[in-house]
Amino acid sequence: MEPVEINAGEYYLRAFRHDDRVDDVPALVEIYADPETRRYMNRLTIDGRPSAETFIMLMTNGWAKNYRWSWAVCDAVTADVVAGIILHNVDHYLKSAEVTCWTHPAHRGKGVLPTALNAVVGWAFGAMGMHRVIYKHSVFNPASQRIPEKCGFTPEGRLREALIIDDQRVDELMWSRLATDPAPEQLR
Numbered sequence: 001m002e003p004v005e006i007n008a009g010e011y012y013l014r015a016f017r018h019d020d021r022v023d024d025v026p027a028l029v030e031i032y033a034d035p036e037t038r039r040y041m042n043r044l045t046i047d048g049r050p051s052a053e054t055f056i057m058l059m060t061n062g063w064a065k066n067y068r069w070s071w072a073v074c075d076a077v078t079a080d081v082v083a084g085i086i087l088h089n090v091d092h093y094l095k096s097a098e099v100t101c102w103t104h105p106a107h108r109g110k111g112v113l114p115t116a117l118n119a120v121v122g123w124a125f126g127a128m129g130m131h132r133v134i135y136k137h138s139v140f141n142p143a144s145q146r147i148p149e150k151c152g153f154t155p156e157g158r159l160r161e162a163l164i165i166d167d168q169r170v171d172e173l174m175w176s177r178l179a180t181d182p183a184p185e186q187l188r
Contacts, residue, residue, distance in 0.1 A: 008119035013071035027081035071122035095131035114150040148175040
């Protein structure tokens with residue numbers, strides 16, 4: 001499958017790239033140099049150009065093999081990467097996927113992810129026929145909790161000691177949104 005581009009108003013979502021025209025490697029390295037990003041996104045390590053290039057290669061492969069869909073969320077005016085969204089654990093039989101997302105530190109608290117994620121979920125339900133999208137986050141990350149709340153997700157439960165944050169086992173909260181759920185009325 002070819003990568004899908006999504007227009008989300010003030011944000012433009014496109015595939016992560018590393019080529020002669022667009023290079024997302026510096027932005028990924030900068031984002032993952034942030035201590036809060038590393039703290040909560042610790043299953044994904046981007047600690048320099050080689051790992052960022054590998055990440056982009058894996059995201060490209062996900063599109064090609066149709067098992068993972070990912071987007072660099074870019075400012076529609078400057079084209080700067082301001083966030084990232086990945087739909088992974090795509091199950092074509094159950095019509096479900098799980099979302100992982102992050103925001104560039106300079107763009108946190110500006111409504112980037114609720115706007116972009118709502119567009120991605122709409123695409124997943126409409127274009128791909130998905131029925132269920134799952135969102136999980138650490139109980140210690142209240143900023144991450146605001147995203148599913150704003151995007152119309154329903155809390156489903158607590159996964160006890162499912163994550164390791166700061167070398168400690170912590171609980172993870174799980175949310176879902178179904179294709180049959182009403183769209184959120186307000187994103188900000």
